Amino acid sequence: MSFDNFLTRLKTKAGEMKTEALKFKNKNFMDAAMAGSALIAMADGNITSDEKQKMVKFIETHDALSVFTTSDVIKAFQDHVSQLEFDKDIGESKAYQALGxxxxxxxxxxxxxxxxxxxxxxxxxxxDGEKAVAVKICKELGINPSEFELA
Known part of the structure; x- marks a missing residue:
């Protein structure tokens, strides 16, 4: 193996390790973002395609989530939605725990x-149902809802 090939492989491995480290570092943020997305999308009883598209756009443009594949983030979102659909109380508890x-x-x-x-x-x-969920999310995060004109 030539020295150039060795350096190329080393740089590739270093890049892969950095990506994996960033995924680990931001996993809590991703989970919280998808928990909040699921809570707010389900607030009015149904999830519209506009809401899904807005969430995907956020994923693609936010640096902390860009290290994750879109399919990984969508899976996390679907997991939270499934938990909410299966048992609303337990699903909400898990979602607010992730946000916390x-x-x-x-x-x-x-x-x-x-x-x-x-x-x-x-x-x-x-x-109003979506606003109520947004207020509850603010409170879980320790933020005054009036900062976002919610109160």
Whole structure:
């Protein structure tokens, strides 16, 4: 093996390790983002294609989630939705638990609130049920809902 080939393989492996490390570092954020997405999308009883598209767009454009494949993130979203559909109380408990892990990171928490509001508004309306879920998410994250004109 030539030295150039060795360096190329070494750089490739280093890049793979960095990607894996970033996935681990941001896994809690991804889980919280998908938990919030599922909660807000299910707030009015059904998930619209506009809401799904807004979530996917967020995934593709946010640096913390860009290290994950779209299919991994969609699977996490579907897992939260399935839990909510199977048993609403347990599903909500697990979703809010995932969100709670972001409470100590004010920047991430505010980004999550902005994301869920954008998803809720994707279909052109932000109804009272969605606002109530957004308020509950704010409280779980330790954020005053009035920061987002929710109270």
């Amino acid at each position: 892990k972001m409470k100590s990171n004010g920047e991430a928490a505010r980004l999550l609130v902005r994301m869920v509001i954008a998803i809720a508004s994707a279909d052109g309306k932000f109804d």
